[in-house]
Amino acid sequence: MDKRSKIVKALMNLGHTNWSLYCENEDDIDTQNKFESAFKKTISSTDDGQAVLSSNPSDFGVTWTQIKAEMDKL
Amino acid sequence: MSNALKLATLLGTSSTVPSAKMPTGSVIQVQTTNAKATLGASTSTSMVDIGISCSITPSATSSKILIHRTQGFYIYGGGADVGFNTLLSRSIGGASYSGVLSGRTASNSSGVYVFGHYVSGGGSELADIQGLTFLDSPSTTSAITYKIQACMIGAGGSFNMNLSDDTYTNLTLLEIKG
Numbered sequence: 697m698d699k700r701s702k703i704v705k706a707l708m709n710l711g712h713t714n715w716s717l718y719c720e721n722e723d724d725i726d727t728q729n730k731f732e733s734a735f736k737k738t739i740s741s742t743d744d745g746q747a748v749l750s751s752n753p754s755d756f757g758v759t760w761t762q763i764k765a766e767m768d769k770l
Numbered sequence: 771m772s773n774a775l776k777l778a779t780l781l782g783t784s785s786t787v788p789s790a791k792m793p794t795g796s797v798i799q800v801q802t803t804n805a806k807a808t809l810g811a812s813t814s815t816s817m818v819d820i821g822i823s824c825s826i827t828p829s830a831t832s833s834k835i836l837i838h839r840t841q842g843f844y845i846y847g848g849g850a851d852v853g854f855n856t857l858l859s860r861s862i863g864g865a866s867y868s869g870v871l872s873g874r875t876a877s878n879s880s881g882v883y884v885f886g887h888y889v890s891g892g893g894s895e896l897a898d899i900q901g902l903t904f905l906d907s908p909s910t911t912s913a914i915t916y917k918i919q920a921c922m923i924g925a926g927g928s929f930n931m932n933l934s935d936d937t938y939t940n941l942t943l944l945e946i947k948g
Contacts, residue, residue, distance in 0.1 A: 699844050699895065704811045704928055708848060713925050716812035718821065720932065738814045744868075747816035747921070 706766035714738040728760040799945035807931035823917035832948030835906040841939040847894035850926025863912035
């Protein structure tokens with residue numbers, strides 16, 4: 697049984713990679729503000745494998761509108 | 771003088787045994803964190819914090835820190851051969867974090883502190899509880915903070931540390947007298 701939430705499925709269906717969602721419940725992400733506060737993009741990594749994360753929407757490479765549209769198809 | 775009073779005098783206290791009088795190997799302090807990870811899902815192939823940490827201040831440089839960790843997780847393979855790694859790292863006195871084995875790095879998956887689970891094939895999934903016990907020798911009396919990180923190995927899959935309301939991560943630290 698696929699346990700992924702809709703937003704995770706949407707992000708993966710869009711082919712988006714190297715992201716993290718910091719939230720208690722992914723199903724609660726239903727607005728752009730909630731998405732932008734939970735989403736972090738791995739923009740690079742250090743020599744010892746640590747992710748360098750960005751909370752800047754300009755680094756996300758995907759928009760809430762795109763994600764919402766994909767979620768609505770599921 | 772009663773035997774009880776003689777014993778108390780010998781120990782140097784009338785009510786408790788001071789840690790200085792306890793034998794080597796005694797547990798002299800316990801700290802624990804039992805909480806939901808703040809990280810939900812991730813596809814990051816570099817180590818990211820899952821939002822679980824625990825701090826302890828050893829009473830002597832000779833002390834050992836026995837670390838117990840358990841955490842639930844879920845991996846979705848996504849049609850690719852992917853792995854899932856976790857890393858236990860520490861910060862001493864507010865300095866930068868590093869793997870609990872000196873010289874090891876997050877990208878070195880052979881350390882005892884890194885565990886990998888591999889999922890192969892289309893749409894494969896794995897839900898499990900991962901456990902780790904490790905005896906650290908930090909040689910400090912400064913505050914130490916241990917934290918847990920995780921990442922995917924290979925692109926195409928995802929992992930989730932916070933799948934349900936009852937998915938808790940536990941990190942317990944025991945100071946053992948050296």
